[in-house]
Amino acid sequence: MINYKDIYNYSQRILDIIAKPIINEQEVEWVKQETVNGFRDYVNPGFLEYRKSVTIGDLASSAVEWSDSGPNGFRDINGKEYIDCLGGFGIYNVGHRHPKVLKAVIDQMGRQALHSQDLLDPLRAILMKILADITPGQLKYSFLTNSGTESVEAGIKLAKANNPNKPTIIAATKAFHGKSMGSLSGTAKGVFRRPFMPVVPGFRHVPFNDLEMLRKTMESCQMVGEDVGAVLLEPIQGEGGVNIPDGDYLTGVRKLCDEFGALLILDEVQTGMGRTGKMFCCEHYGVIPDILCLAKAFGGGIMPIGATIATEKVFSVLFENPFLHTTTFGGNPLACAAAIANINVLIEENLPERAAEMGEYMLAGLRKAAAGYENKLVDVRGKGLLIAMEFVDNEVGFEVAKHMFDNGVLVTGTLINAQVIRVEPPLTITRKEADRVFEVLAYALAKVSGDNKV
Numbered sequence: 001m002i003n004y005k006d007i008y009n010y011s012q013r014i015l016d017i018i019a020k021p022i023i024n025e026q027e028v029e030w031v032k033q034e035t036v037n038g039f040r041d042y043v044n045p046g047f048l049e050y051r052k053s054v055t056i057g058d059l060a061s062s063a064v065e066w067s068d069s070g071p072n073g074f075r076d077i078n079g080k081e082y083i084d085c086l087g088g089f090g091i092y093n094v095g096h097r098h099p100k101v102l103k104a105v106i107d108q109m110g111r112q113a114l115h116s117q118d119l120l121d122p123l124r125a126i127l128m129k130i131l132a133d134i135t136p137g138q139l140k141y142s143f144l145t146n147s148g149t150e151s152v153e154a155g156i157k158l159a160k161a162n163n164p165n166k167p168t169i170i171a172a173t174k175a176f177h178g179k180s181m182g183s184l185s186g187t188a189k190g191v192f193r194r195p196f197m198p199v200v201p202g203f204r205h206v207p208f209n210d211l212e213m214l215r216k217t218m219e220s221c222q223m224v225g226e227d228v229g230a231v232l233l234e235p236i237q238g239e240g241g242v243n244i245p246d247g248d249y250l251t252g253v254r255k256l257c258d259e260f261g262a263l264l265i266l267d268e269v270q271t272g273m274g275r276t277g278k279m280f281c282c283e284h285y286g287v288i289p290d291i292l293c294l295a296k297a298f299g300g301g302i303m304p305i306g307a308t309i310a311t312e313k314v315f316s317v318l319f320e321n322p323f324l325h326t327t328t329f330g331g332n333p334l335a336c337a338a339a340i341a342n343i344n345v346l347i348e349e350n351l352p353e354r355a356a357e358m359g360e361y362m363l364a365g366l367r368k369a370a371a372g373y374e375n376k377l378v379d380v381r382g383k384g385l386l387i388a389m390e391f392v393d394n395e396v397g398f399e400v401a402k403h404m405f406d407n408g409v410l411v412t413g414t415l416i417n418a419q420v421i422r423v424e425p426p427l428t429i430t431r432k433e434a435d436r437v438f439e440v441l442a443y444a445l446a447k448v449s450g451d452n453k454v
């Protein structure tokens with residue numbers, strides 16, 4: 001028998017708690033226990049194991065988050081503050097809950113949350129005009145999604161519809177494009193792909209930043225009648241470890257695409273919206289894709305929304321039947337309000353430029369903090385505020401992340417690899433906060449080096 005009364009009371013309890021600005025000790029304890037037990041019994045016990053590996057102390061006491069603590073950090077449920085150097089893997093470009101983005105969403109919420117699905121929703125049209133205006137070249141028509149993987153899926157489908165006789169899509173080794181079947185086929189990591197074989201046919205991977213290999217592969221594909229219809233790349237690989245290509249790589253890729261009649265899809269889900277020091281990373285290289293994929297920071301750190309923008313020529317395959325590719329929630333009015341406010345704030349606060357400046361500052365500061373520990377931290381690299389710290393191995397990376405977290409700085413590698421740890425704070429991070437990050441890094445490195453003076 002399902003006990004609806006108990007379920008109702010349980011749900012009411014948490015609704016009452018989240019309605020309170022401040023919760024009491026008993027409520028704190030209840031939330032902690034429900035969180036840890038719920039992860040064990042209903043979410044996935046694997047997350048607890050992972051979180052344990054980067055937490056000092058027990059999880060209920062030191063790993064349950066509760067609120068933002070300002071634009072660049074958050075608090076755990078005990079009130080301990082953290083500087084957010086993970087930035088949600090790059091979703092908080094304008095900071096946590098930027099007041100202007102929050103207001104836009106609340107204003108729209110007061111009027112209408114989701115649309116009829118049938119009439120013409122104004123914010124969609126207005127956001128897309130803004131998008132066409134801020135993106136380079138002839139990128140013009142967009143499709144709005146709920147996530148990065150969906151933006152890539154839409155890009156892949158657009159490319160296929162444009163080049164039905166060119167079945168091959170080339171991606172790069174170490175690429176990350178998402179985990180739904182289409183984008184997973186472009187994603188390169190074996191551990192994420194192996195259990196789901198065969199993925200979508202037609203995908204090939206070549207080493208990133210290797211033009212000669214790309215040319216040879218495109219030639220071979222043409223010779224055997226499996227022509228390349230699209231090349232899918234991140235301009236700088238994020239998840240793969242912040243891999244920055246040579247200055248002429250992307251222009252070379254663009255030329256090869258034009259030569260072979262393939263479309264260039266750039267996945268800027270992580271590098272877009274100012275992260276690397278320009279509004280879009282491709283602007284650093286003067287390269288304009290045929291299809292550009294966005295998500296993560298696109299919704300201003302408040303709403304999930306992504307976009308796939310294409311030239312009129314490429315997008316026009318959807319003109320005759322606009323229902324050929326659709327999504328119910330993609331680009332809903334709340335998400336559009338957030339995305340419009342997000343772009344407004346990026347411009348108003350000059351955040352791409354700030355990312356470039358603070359990126360230089362942080363690269364220098366992190367390198368200085370790591371001086372003398374070259375046997376642990378082998379490389380610090382980045383562009384704008386997309387920065388990576390590369391350690392000698394996984395274990396050292398995990399240990400450093402753990403000590404940094406214990407001292408109020410969140411950074412992380414990925415579940416299966418902490419050898420490269422990304423630092424991608426909000427673009428609004430202050431010098432004072434950055435200085436604290438350097439201090440904590442130096443402390444963590446001393447700690448893992450067995451330096452007892454710290």
Ligand SMILES: *Cc1c(COP(=O)(O)O)cnc(C)c1O
Nearest residue numbers: 147148149176177178267269270
């Ligand atoms: C995170 C990411 C994705 C996937 O986005 P989701 O919203 O998690 O589906 C795709 N491409 C890149 C480059 C990413 O960094």
